[in-house]
Amino acid sequence: MAAAVATLLLGLSACGSPDGSDGSTTASDGAEGAFPAKVATKFGEVTVDEKPKRVVALGWGDAETVLALGGQPVGASDWLAFGGEGVGPWAKDRYDKSPQLIGTMEPEYEKIAALRPDLILDTKSSGDRTRHDTLSKIAPTVGVPEGGDQYMISWEKQTEMVAAALGVPDKGAKLIAETEKKFAAAVKANPGFKDSTITLGSRTSEGYGAYVGGTGRVDFAERLGFENNPAxxxxxxxxxxxxVSKENLDLLDADLVVMEPIGVPAASISDDPLYQAVPAVKAGHSLVFDDQGISQAFATDSVLSVSYALDKVVPLFAQKLK
Structure with a gap:
C-alpha cells in the first residue's frame, strides 16, 4: 500500500501544485494566522509551515472541528455513516462544497493522496504507528496526542490541536470557553447530577458493553457532575x-443507566428481560437512546456535537434521574 501511495505522490508532484480552479479551499478564514504552527503529538512535534489550503480530516470528529473553526475540509471520514457530507445535524450547512469521503478504520491512502492535501488531521483515531507513518508520507499529519490512543481524546484537546494546526488558536480557545460555559450552566441547573453514579453502555450485535473513563461519553457525564460506575x-x-455478559447485567446498575444501540434496534435493549431486571432499570432510572441524532451526538464528542448534546441529552438525564 505504501509503495502505491509513493507512486501516486510522484505522479502528482509532476503535475504541479493545484490552484483555486480545482476546488481548493482554505482551512481557516480571516488573517493568515499563527505560522509556522507547532502541534505536539504522540509521534512528536508536527510543524505546519503556512496556512493549509487543502485539509483532509480523518479522525473521529476532526472534520466538524475544522468546520467549527471556519475551515472547509476537502476530504473527510464519515465515522457514523451519516452519508451526504459525512457530518451530523449539528454541522449541517457548514460546507460550501461537499468533501471527498474517505474510509475510516482503513483510510484509502491513494484517494487521500489524490486530493493533494497540505495537512492531514487524525487527532481522534487508533493511534496506530503504521497508519500515521503512511499518512505522513502524503502530507504533514497531526495525529493523536500523547495518551490519545483508541480515540481517547477530549473535544477540548481535539479543538486545541486542530485550531493550532489551522493557525487559529485564539478561535479554538474561544470555542472551548463558550462550550465550557454551557456545561457550567447545565451543572448549575441540575445539582442532582453531582456525585450520582452513571453507567454509559451500549449493545451491539456482539453483546453489551460499558464505557470507561477517558472516553467521550464518560467525559461528557463527568463534566455534568456524575461519577462513572465504579464497578x-x-x-x-x-x-x-x-x-458485560447477559448473565452479569447487574454490573450496569447505577443511579442512572444510559444505553445506546449500535447496529441493533433500541428494543433489543429495552425489551430484554435481563436488562429490565437491573435494579436501576426496574426503578425507571434508565435511558435507551432511540433517537439516532441524539445517540450520534453523544457518541461523536466534538466541540459542535457536545453543544447539541447538552441541549438534547441533559433534559433526558434530569427526567430519568428523578
Whole structure:
C-alpha cells in the first residue's frame, strides 16, 4: 500500500501544485494566522509551515472541528455513516462544497493522496504507528496526542490541536470557553447530577458493553457532575469499553443507566428481560437512546456535537434521574 501511495505522490508532484480552479479551499478564514504552527503529538512535534489550503480530516470528529473553526475540509471520514457530507445535524450547512469521503478504520491512502492535501488531521483515531507513518508520507499529519490512543481524546484537546494546526488558536480557545460555559450552566441547573453514579453502555450485535473513563461519553457525564460506575471502572483495561455478559447485567446498575444501540434496534435493549431486571432499570432510572441524532451526538464528542448534546441529552438525564 505504501509503495502505491509513493507512486501516486510522484505522479502528482509532476503535475504541479493545484490552484483555486480545482476546488481548493482554505482551512481557516480571516488573517493568515499563527505560522509556522507547532502541534505536539504522540509521534512528536508536527510543524505546519503556512496556512493549509487543502485539509483532509480523518479522525473521529476532526472534520466538524475544522468546520467549527471556519475551515472547509476537502476530504473527510464519515465515522457514523451519516452519508451526504459525512457530518451530523449539528454541522449541517457548514460546507460550501461537499468533501471527498474517505474510509475510516482503513483510510484509502491513494484517494487521500489524490486530493493533494497540505495537512492531514487524525487527532481522534487508533493511534496506530503504521497508519500515521503512511499518512505522513502524503502530507504533514497531526495525529493523536500523547495518551490519545483508541480515540481517547477530549473535544477540548481535539479543538486545541486542530485550531493550532489551522493557525487559529485564539478561535479554538474561544470555542472551548463558550462550550465550557454551557456545561457550567447545565451543572448549575441540575445539582442532582453531582456525585450520582452513571453507567454509559451500549449493545451491539456482539453483546453489551460499558464505557470507561477517558472516553467521550464518560467525559461528557463527568463534566455534568456524575461519577462513572465504579464497578465498571474497576474492570477497565486498555480498551474504551468493558464487555458485560447477559448473565452479569447487574454490573450496569447505577443511579442512572444510559444505553445506546449500535447496529441493533433500541428494543433489543429495552425489551430484554435481563436488562429490565437491573435494579436501576426496574426503578425507571434508565435511558435507551432511540433517537439516532441524539445517540450520534453523544457518541461523536466534538466541540459542535457536545453543544447539541447538552441541549438534547441533559433534559433526558434530569427526567430519568428523578
Amino acid at each position: 465498571v471502572e474497576a474492570k477497565a483495561g486498555d480498551s474504551f469499553t468493558v464487555p
